[in-house]
Amino acid sequence: MQKHPDGSSPRLTLLTLAQDLGISRATVSNAYNRPDQLSAALRERILARAAELGFAGPDPMARGLRRGRVGAVGVLVDEGLSRAFSDPAVVDLLDGLARELQADGLGLLLHAGRADDEAALRPIQDAAVDAWVVLSMPDGHPAVAAARTRNRPLVVLDQPVLPGVPLVGIDDAAGAAAAIAHLLALGHRRLGVLAMPLRPDRQEGPAGLARQAGATYQVMRRRLAGAASAAEAAGLSWDRVPVVESAANDPDAGARAVAGLLTGDDAPTALFACSDQLALGVLRAARAAGLRVPADLSVVGFDDSSAAPSADPPLTTVRQPLRDRGRELGVLVRALLRGETPPAPEPAPVHLVVRSSAAPVGGGGAADARG
């Protein structure tokens, strides 16, 4: 393929091609970027010769430098990619985002924001991207600051709330309140809450009021606030509702964190898990403890991820439109990249989806399924 008469193989560039054809470099550039700037015939000739020589078109980096655009949007995810992608909710959301960005030929450049490693920030600061999407990170995470240093357009999903930065959010408090209200309506009074991490310190176990108030994951602060107000509206004192924090937002961690809460005389009859991933963990822990769901224990999740309907039993959960929100992130990014200043989007609506993981209290008789 590489037919170059003189044996050498100089890197193919616009200039090489132009000289080969005896025309100007600008014209070759136009063949790729502004077809209307030259005759169709000439353009054909150029493209044909390019194919012949194996020239793939203008160099992406040089073009990027000149135009100030690379065709990539950075995505900052909390912790490793592994945990992020093993959450079906994240996957759905990313899918919506990717689809929307595809319209402009933009790819997704993934970077994990490991908080522990100061040196891991450089790759983020030095990433060649046109914009950043921050996917649900805690307050004060250094990776977010690193992503901001270039002053590129930036959009946040859920958290952190940053002044002047478009946020694609939902009404977390209302969602959590709906979950609690549902459990209360089913007659439950001994409630429990399984929370996602409140801070990125991997702490696990009971989370008192102080810990709750100090949450740097704002989503959790909002959801707990919503849950609290719903509980108190029903006359339940929030400080008597056990809140257990999971070390991570995955089923294993959730099961581990909640295990201790499930036994004992005053164990909750109903649990609000702040994500479907955690709810899955509750299901697992309940099974391990010999509890039937929903007969012995009612569970409500949050997200309505694709795992929710096929869980066993199918999860009653708070639905948020994940794919749409991903798309909305993409719409915002595209607008920002066009130089527009889109209005701050409204929080997306959430609502309870009733399946079969929550039932009236005492509906299954005593918990005698053990052993």
Place this chain on the structure above:
Amino acid sequence: MQKHPDGSSPRLTLLTLAQDLGISRATVSNAYNRPDQLSAALRERILARAAELGFAGPDPMARGLRRGRVGAVGVLVDEGLSRAFSDPAVVDLLDGLARELQADGLGLLLHAGRADDEAALRPIQDAAVDAWVVLSMPDGHPAVAAARTRNRPLVVLDQPVLPGVPLVGIDDAAGAAAAIAHLLALGHRRLGVLAMPLRPDRQEGPAGLARQAGATYQVMRRRLAGAASAAEAAGLSWDRVPVVESAANDPDAGARAVAGLLTGDDAPTALFACSDQLALGVLRAARAAGLRVPADLSVVGFDDSSAAPSADPPLTTVRQPLRDRGRELGVLVRALLRGETPPAPEPAPVHLVVRSSAAPVGGGGAADARG
């Protein structure tokens, strides 16, 4: 923050900073790239002033052009990101890859290789990446060709086999043979196979010998060949073993594809699903058909993805070291980027992991669990 005396706010560059400090641009560059080329004191001064001015360091694109490196590795996935990432096997693999690349500060630039759209190829060809990783794509996929046009280092996972291109593979035939052998050893004689797509045409249903032979997904060709040889070694004629093709590698599609195979007098007593995703679909379809697994139907999967052990029942499956393979891809990419020519890696070992989705034939008596 943007303190610029003369009101204007010219884009901050190395030169700006250099002039501000009354030193040369090269020295500022060195402060970032070769700390040993200047005194620690001067470097400190430069960095401090940069922070003061809000200069984030050398521009990634300009640096990319100059160095010929952007710090991103392209990842080409088949179809949309959604399907790719909803497969736990892919997620584990990507996690291994990302971790390995992180050592060099490389991010992952995701691009979906939609075969249908000729214009969708430009973003791939024009992506600013230092290398490409092709994740299990079919023969002749135009996106792979697009990724190759820049002559950047390229590494393939599983398929397609490309001359001169490092391939990180496994012994697919041996894995499939082990699965079939296991079922045969359990006494099963009426076998069936649920295949991943054989071609990217979303065809679903029985796949005859011709279709099997024409598979452009080489992984499937290899696995079917392995299965066939194991079957024939036991005296079973392969053309009597029903092979059903799924339209996609996900549980839903798998359940849909296999449903018809599960009923009838001569329905298989054992099924080899060519991926865990598909095996999950079989489990679902079996339940829908009132069949108990493994009593009425034995199932063996492939991958040992993180979904396998927690399936109900836990999947007997062929294990491949996903995370390690992801890491190996990363190792190869890094070596290639260093200009080395690493030896073609050995196929990773696979072996059967026996859990409880496969049992001796007839072990559960007649299939009387229906209704």
Place this chain on the structure above:
DNA sequence: TTGAAAGCGCTACCAA
């Protein structure tokens, strides 16, 4: 419709 020329911002070589 085509071409000439001016940088985009940076790094790496070489000289001081």
Place this chain on the structure above:
DNA sequence: TTGGTAGCGCTTTCAA
């Protein structure tokens, strides 16, 4: 230890 300088390959005015 510091600085001058030559491009990396391209796009885009502007003029022909």
